[in-house]
Structure formats: structure tokens, C-alpha cells
Amino acid sequence: MIRIENIHKSFEDKQILRGISGTFEKGKPNLIIGSSGTGKSVLLKCIVGLIPPDEGLVYFDDKEFTHANRDVKTEVRREIGMLFQGGALFDSKTVEQNVMFPLDVLTKMPKGEKLDRVNFCLERVGLAGQNHKMPSEISGGMKKRVGIARAIVNNSQYLFCDEPNSGLDPQTSILIDDLIMEITEEYNITTIVVTHDMNSVLGIGENIMFLYKGKKLWEGNKNDLMNTGVKEFDEFVFANKVMQKLKHL
Numbered sequence: 001m002i003r004i005e006n007i008h009k010s011f012e013d014k015q016i017l018r019g020i021s022g023t024f025e026k027g028k029p030n031l032i033i034g035s036s037g038t039g040k041s042v043l044l045k046c047i048v049g050l051i052p053p054d055e056g057l058v059y060f061d062d063k064e065f066t067h068a069n070r071d072v073k074t075e076v077r078r079e080i081g082m083l084f085q086g087g088a089l090f091d092s093k094t095v096e097q098n099v100m101f102p103l104d105v106l107t108k109m110p111k112g113e114k115l116d117r118v119n120f121c122l123e124r125v126g127l128a129g130q131n132h133k134m135p136s137e138i139s140g141g142m143k144k145r146v147g148i149a150r151a152i153v154n155n156s157q158y159l160f161c162d163e164p165n166s167g168l169d170p171q172t173s174i175l176i177d178d179l180i181m182e183i184t185e186e187y188n189i190t191t192i193v194v195t196h197d198m199n200s201v202l203g204i205g206e207n208i209m210f211l212y213k214g215k216k217l218w219e220g221n222k223n224d225l226m227n228t229g230v231k232e233f234d235e236f237v238f239a240n241k242v243m244q245k246l247k248h249l
């Protein structure tokens with residue numbers, strides 16, 4: 001579980017995050033949604049410690065992270081897996097080397113053990129036997145799968161996904177969403193997905209936080225999103241033509 005309390009962040013005189021609090025639960029995907037430029041990625045970066053918040057606290061289970069000492073930060077960071085926008089694979093490394101990278105950097109595991117773990121993760125994401133392919137030889141959807149395998153290879157307890165569907169067709173997006181959800185449930189990890197994809201919201205939106213101009217305006221479940229009574233949320237959700245039709249059924 002991850003809990004945030006009153007997160008504020010400004011860049012120069014521009015206030016981006018204005019006091020966001022909330023809980024991201026274990027074992028089901030937690031979505032941060034909202035329109036472009038509303039602060040979703042900045043919030044994610046504040047949570048993982050890539051950007052220091054100006055104010056506020058971030059708890060990874062019982063550990064406060066933002067003001068923790070170096071040892072605690074290192075300990076928490078070892079438990080974090082990240083799936084970046086666009087996959088962010090190393091182009092000059094094979095699929096196997098990409099997935100093994102966190103184990104090379106963070107562990108002293110013997111080579112054979114690392115390979116077993118890599119093969120286990122590749123199999124889990126449906127890429128068994130693709131070890132020696134280069135990123136340029138695989139599709140966008142496969143790259144995301146490699147990214148997911150790399151994010152979980154170190155038995156991560158926390159998984160962060162920034163726009164995991166960017167650049168994918170709708171069908172592949174659903175497969176990637178389903179994979180993220182299955183892995184989250186299966187390994188009982190805390191997963192946060194940043195997205196503005198309504199298909200993801202409808203598919204895996206168990207715990208949704210809606211941001212608007214740096215504030216949390218609504219949170220809830222995909223089953224509640226038809227009648228939130230929040231105007232800004234409706235404008236975001238029903239900008240989508242499919243959603244407009246559903247509302248009028």
C-alpha cells in the first residue's frame with residue numbers, strides 16, 4: 001500500500017500539485033487519470049522520488065519515504081519497478097539483457113539464477129524464447145511486455161506505469177492492461193498506472209483518482225463513474241464519444 005499526504009509541488013511560480021492526499025491499495029491497479037498537463041506525471045515522479053515534493057509525505061507501507069535516510073530510500077527503491085512511457089528499453093541490449101539489467105545492478109545473484117528469473121518473467125509476460133531478439137526486431141506491444149518483465153524481475157512490491165498504452169492499438173492496449181492487472185493481483189503488489197485512456201479506466205479502473213489542475217477532484221471505482229456529480233470529471237470522461245453514447249443508453 002502507498003499513502004500520500006498533502007503533496008504540493010511548484011515549478012518556479014507555477015503551482016502544479018495543490019495538496020493531494022490518497023491511498024493506493026495493494027493487489028489491484030490504482031489509476032491516476034486526468035487531462036493533459038494536469039499533473040499526473042509530476043505526482044508519479046513525486047511518489048517515486050524522482051522529483052522532491054515541496055510539501056507532503058509519501059508512505060510505502062509503513063515507511064515514510066520523502067524524508068527517509070539514504071538506507072531506507074535505497075531499501076524502498078529496490079522494491080520499485082517502473083514501466084516508462086514508450087518502454088524505454090536499451091536499444092543496444094537484447095530482450096534478455098534488458099530484463100536482466102535490474103538484477104545486474106541491484107543484486108549479486110549468480111548468472112544462472114539471474115537467467116532463471118529472467119526466463120520466468122519472460123514466460124509470465126508471454127515472451128518465452130524471445131531472449132535474443134533486439135528491441136528493433138519486436139513490436140510495440142512486445143516492447144511493453146519486455147518493460148513489464150523488467151519492472152517485476154526484482155520481485156518488485158511497487159509497480160509504476162506511466163501511460164502504458166501510449167502508441168499501442170486498442171486491442172494490444174487491452175492485453176497490456178490485463179497483464180498489468182493480472183500481475184498486480186497474482187503477486188499482490190501495489191500498482192499505480194497514470195493514464196488518460198478511457199478504455200483503461202473502464203477495463204481496470206478499480207481504484208481511480210481523478211486530478212484536475214493539480215487537485216484531486218474525485219476518487220472511486222469504474223462502476224461509479226457515470227454519476228459522480230463532478231462537472232470537471234464528466235467533461236473529461238464524456239469528451240469520449242463512446243462514453244457519451246453509453247451515458248444516453
Ligand SMILES: Nc1ncnc2c1ncn2[C@@H]1O[C@H](COP(=O)(O)OP(=O)(O)OP(=O)(O)O)[C@@H](O)[C@H]1O
Binds near residue numbers: 011034036038
Ligand atoms: N521539470 C519540470 N519543470 C517545469 N515544469 C514542469 C516540469 N515537469 C512538468 N512540468 C509542468 O507541469 C505540468 C504538469 O505536467 P505533467 O507532465 O504532470 O502533466 P500530465 O497530467 O502527466 O500530462 P500528460 O497526460 O500530457 O502526460 C505541465 O504544465 C508541465 O509543463
